Each structure stands twice: as C-alpha cells, then as structure tokens.
Amino acid sequence: MDPAITAAWRFEDGLVYLNHGSFGATPLPIQQIQSELRARLESDPVGFLWRTLPERIDLVRQELSGFLRCDPGGLVLVPNATHAFNAVLGSIDWRPGEAILMTDHGYNACRAAAERAAERYHLEIHVAPLPWPVPDGADLVSPLLDACRSNTRLAVIDHVTSATAIRLPVEKLVPALRERGIETFIDGAHAPGMIDCDPDDLGATWYAGNLHKWICAPKGAAFLQTSAAWRERTFPCSISHGWNTPMAGRSRYQAMFDWTGTTDPTAWLCVPDTLRFMESLVPAGWAGIRDSNRRFLLEARQYLMDVLEVPSPCSEDLLGSMSTLPFPRGLEASQAADLRRQLRDDHAIEIQTLEREGKAWFRISRQLYNGMADYEALAAAIRKLRPGS
Ligand SMILES: Cc1ncc(COP(=O)(O)O)c(C=O)c1O
Known part of the structure; x- marks a missing residue:
C-alpha cells in the first residue's frame, strides 16, 4: 500500500x-486542520463566528459546488443527511391525507422521521417493496412507480441503499416521478465520494449527501441541494437570525441554513482541504x-x-x-x-x-x-x- x-x-x-x-x-492531516481551526475559533470566538464565518462558508460552498457540479445557489451545508431530511419534511406545506412514498431498502432514521411527520401532519406512508436478493436485470423502477397513488406528494429514494448497499436507478425514477407531479428527496448519504452524484443533472427536488462518509470529512459535514422552485420555501430544522435578518450577498435560504444557532462549524470548514487531500492520494x-x-x-x-x-x-x-x-x-x-x-x-x-x-x-x-x-x-x-x- x-x-x-x-x-x-x-x-x-x-x-x-x-x-x-x-x-x-x-x-x-484533516483531523490536524480541524484542531487548528478550533484553536483559532476559541482564540477569538466573536471574530471567527461573526466576522469571518459567512465568508468561510461561502468558500466551502464554492468549492463543494465545483466538486458536485451543481449550482452554489441551491447548496447549503447541514450537519448530516438526517437533518437534511427532517428539514425537508418540516418545509412541505402538507395537507392531511397526503402520502410519503419510501422503499423497504430505506434507512431507519429517515423512516422514523417520516413516521413522525405522518403523525404530526396526518399523512400516509407507502412502502414500495424492492427485491432482495436482486435477480440479475431486475426492474427496480416499476415497484416504486406502481406504488404511487393520487395522494403521493413526496418520494424518498436512496441513491445507494444502506443495508443492502445497492444503487437505485434514480436517473430513471426522478423524471418519471416528476411527470406524475411527485416531489423527490434523494437520500445520497453514501453517494458523494462513492459514485457520481450530479444533483443538478438528476433534477430531484432535494438531494442530500453526507461528506463525513466517503469524502472522509470530519463528522458533522453534509449538504442539501434544493431545486430553484423550493429554495425560498425550504427551511432548516432550527430557525435563527436568517428568518428575519437579511445577510448581504446571500439568499434567505442560505442565510437560514448557514446559521442555525451557535455550533462548531469546523467540520464544514474542513471540506475543501479534505477534498484536496483525498484527491492527492490517488493519481x-x-x-x-x-x-x-x-x-x-x-x-x-x-x-x-x-x-x-x-x-x-x-x-x-x-x-x-x-x-x-x-x-x-x-x-x-x-x-x-x-x-x-x-x-x-x-x-x-x-x-x-x-x-x-x-x-x-x-x-x-x-x-x-x-x-x-x-x-x-x-x-x-x-x-x-x-x-x-
Ligand atoms: C441511506 C442513509 N440515509 C441516511 C443516513 C443517515 O446519515 P447521518 O447519520 O449522517 O444523518 C444513513 C447513515 O448511514 C444512510 O445510510
């Protein structure tokens, strides 16, 4: 090696x-960079968190959008994919009786968040059964499309499933669901660094990915990419200053996700160095x-x-x-x-x-x-x- x-x-x-x-x-080396950033933060907390953090986040957003080949205007940092999904669930103007479509290969934390939303907003959860084991050439599109109903509002699809570790055909599913008027949340928790994500090409309503898995960034680094039509209506789980205080050079969507209350932002700030360091390891x-x-x-x-x-x-x-x-x-x-x-x-x-x-x-x-x-x-x-x- x-x-x-x-x-x-x-x-x-x-x-x-x-x-x-x-x-x-x-x-x-990335752990070291994070420790140095933390030391700098603690040596001047107000200077770091108030004065320089917005620009630092902008730089991360810029580099990450280049890596993901997506519009930086739709890209926000979140602590993890679970947070991103909860933010989306809490942002939709649900009407009682609407349904969330998931698969039986989905991740339990997301299932739990959907169950909580279903209880709170009086929704149904429909689960499309996918095969396991998967026979060669099996159709992984029809089971989801067949499970769509007239009340299906949101479909949640893993890009790479957790337990069974397979890629789902999101390239085919997203346009087919859009044609049916169904919003899509692609759970790309495992995708960045493992496979090509291309959230913009995919065209899902929302795409969330973890950076603390296959990118190897410190824990607490993930992103949410939101399609243009939903950016002004997608809110983080924790509402802070961005709700009522405009930030120069940033959309309200970005201002709200960039600051959700005091926290340690160093995992996010390590993302550009992590991307470059990992890249340097393989020709x-x-x-x-x-x-x-x-x-x-x-x-x-x-x-x-x-x-x-x-x-x-x-x-x-x-x-x-x-x-x-x-x-x-x-x-x-x-x-x-x-x-x-x-x-x-x-x-x-x-x-x-x-x-x-x-x-x-x-x-x-x-x-x-x-x-x-x-x-x-x-x-x-x-x-x-x-x-x-
Ligand atoms: C498919 C899938 N979605 C979501 C998650 C949740 O990730 P996190 O704990 O970083 O929010 C995982 C974690 O392994 C996952 O495999």
Missing part, C-alpha cells in the same frame, strides 16, 4: 475497519478513488463468496464501495447483532451486520486504507463464528 495512504489513517491497534459505510474515518484524483474502491471491493467480494461458499445477492453493476453478502451455511439464521458482536469482541473486526428475509447478512466496505489482508481476516473470523443464540 502507498505509504501516504498508510500514514493518513490511524485505527486502534489491531482493529480491522470494514465499516466505513456506517461512519467514515477522517485522515490524520487520477476522485475518479481514481471511486474506481479503486469499486474494483477492490468487487475483488474482495468475489474472494469472500468463494472462500465462504456464499451466493451473490445482486449483480456487480449495482455496487460501489460496499457490498452486502449472506453469512454462510450454519450461520444464516443466526442473530446478526450477535455475529457482529463476536466479530468485534473476539476478532477486532468492525463490520455491519443485518437481518433480512429471516437471514443474517454482513456488509463490507472498501476505503483506500483497506487491503486484501482485511478481507482475509474477515473470512477466517467468519469461519470461527458460533451461531447466535
């Missing part, structure tokens, strides 16, 4: 980290990182399927830097949480596990710091697992 990559991450001694999908790991920059992670992931996945004798639950074209596989025979009906605990406690391997369709599954990820030895350690450890009680 390239020494620059080895030097960039430090994990607890002996820890095999194969769960970048749950929480990304921030490189040491072809971000395209090279995405490509390297995907190629490596596919190799590791094939290795695990071979040695554990487990079948592929989906075709390779649905995958980015993560993949979910079944536990081998003898473990398949075990409790996934117990298998995860055994892997962590007895083998120092951090990995996501889940139960679905009455079976136990595990999800691997690949970030630049992972080598084949990590997956070999995982295979050896899985062979030693005891069925969960």
Whole structure:
C-alpha cells in the first residue's frame, strides 16, 4: 500500500475497519486542520463566528459546488443527511391525507422521521417493496412507480441503499416521478465520494449527501441541494437570525441554513482541504478513488463468496464501495447483532451486520486504507463464528 495512504489513517491497534459505510474515518492531516481551526475559533470566538464565518462558508460552498457540479445557489451545508431530511419534511406545506412514498431498502432514521411527520401532519406512508436478493436485470423502477397513488406528494429514494448497499436507478425514477407531479428527496448519504452524484443533472427536488462518509470529512459535514422552485420555501430544522435578518450577498435560504444557532462549524470548514487531500492520494484524483474502491471491493467480494461458499445477492453493476453478502451455511439464521458482536469482541473486526428475509447478512466496505489482508481476516473470523443464540 502507498505509504501516504498508510500514514493518513490511524485505527486502534489491531482493529480491522470494514465499516466505513456506517461512519467514515477522517485522515490524520484533516483531523490536524480541524484542531487548528478550533484553536483559532476559541482564540477569538466573536471574530471567527461573526466576522469571518459567512465568508468561510461561502468558500466551502464554492468549492463543494465545483466538486458536485451543481449550482452554489441551491447548496447549503447541514450537519448530516438526517437533518437534511427532517428539514425537508418540516418545509412541505402538507395537507392531511397526503402520502410519503419510501422503499423497504430505506434507512431507519429517515423512516422514523417520516413516521413522525405522518403523525404530526396526518399523512400516509407507502412502502414500495424492492427485491432482495436482486435477480440479475431486475426492474427496480416499476415497484416504486406502481406504488404511487393520487395522494403521493413526496418520494424518498436512496441513491445507494444502506443495508443492502445497492444503487437505485434514480436517473430513471426522478423524471418519471416528476411527470406524475411527485416531489423527490434523494437520500445520497453514501453517494458523494462513492459514485457520481450530479444533483443538478438528476433534477430531484432535494438531494442530500453526507461528506463525513466517503469524502472522509470530519463528522458533522453534509449538504442539501434544493431545486430553484423550493429554495425560498425550504427551511432548516432550527430557525435563527436568517428568518428575519437579511445577510448581504446571500439568499434567505442560505442565510437560514448557514446559521442555525451557535455550533462548531469546523467540520464544514474542513471540506475543501479534505477534498484536496483525498484527491492527492490517488493519481487520477476522485475518479481514481471511486474506481479503486469499486474494483477492490468487487475483488474482495468475489474472494469472500468463494472462500465462504456464499451466493451473490445482486449483480456487480449495482455496487460501489460496499457490498452486502449472506453469512454462510450454519450461520444464516443466526442473530446478526450477535455475529457482529463476536466479530468485534473476539476478532477486532468492525463490520455491519443485518437481518433480512429471516437471514443474517454482513456488509463490507472498501476505503483506500483497506487491503486484501482485511478481507482475509474477515473470512477466517467468519469461519470461527458460533451461531447466535
Ligand atoms: C441511506 C442513509 N440515509 C441516511 C443516513 C443517515 O446519515 P447521518 O447519520 O449522517 O444523518 C444513513 C447513515 O448511514 C444512510 O445510510
């Protein structure tokens, strides 16, 4: 492995980290930059937060919009994808009886936020069932479109699903839903840094992405991109000065999201350095990182399927830097949480596990710091697992 990559991450001694999908790991030089920013903030809190923060955020917005190839006018920073979804749910002028369309591959935090909105605004939640395992060539568009009803107001679609780690065909779904008059929220929590996002090309009403996962920015860095028609009606979860106090050079939408109350903004401010640092690690920059992670992931996945004798639950074209596989025979009906605990406690391997369709599954990820030895350690450890009680 390239020494620059080895030097960039430090994990607890002996820890095999194969769960970048749950929480990304921030490189040491970026941790250092964040510490310096914090020290500067604390050395002059008013100067930093009142006088220079707006311009600093503008610079982040500028660089990030270049990376995402989207209009900076629609781009705001948020602490995480969950916050972005809650902001959207709270911004829609719901009428009782309207419906939110989701899929059964969605992330539970978003499901929970939708349930809360449904309770509060008297909405229905419709869940489109998607296959798992996904047969080759399966149609992932029709199940969502078939689940649309005359009262469907908003469709929530993961760009890359969390538990099953597959790409959903948002390029086909967004225009088809728009034609039906349905607003779209694309949950791109895993997308930036893993696959091309292109929120503007996609044309969704809202696109949210995490920067603290595959971009490797510090925790608390994420974005929301809002289509032009909704910018003046999309509000953060916490309303502050921007509501009634115009800020020079910024739309009200931006002013409201840029300041939601006193907080530590250093994760956001590290985004440009993180983009540049990560890019410097691989000759072809971000395209090279995405490509390297995907190629490596596919190799590791094939290795695990071979040695554990487990079948592929989906075709390779649905995958980015993560993949979910079944536990081998003898473990398949075990409790996934117990298998995860055994892997962590007895083998120092951090990995996501889940139960679905009455079976136990595990999800691997690949970030630049992972080598084949990590997956070999995982295979050896899985062979030693005891069925969960
Ligand atoms: C698909 C999906 N959406 C949303 C989230 C929530 O991300 P956060 O906790 O950063 O808000 C996750 C987290 O893993 C996710 O996988």
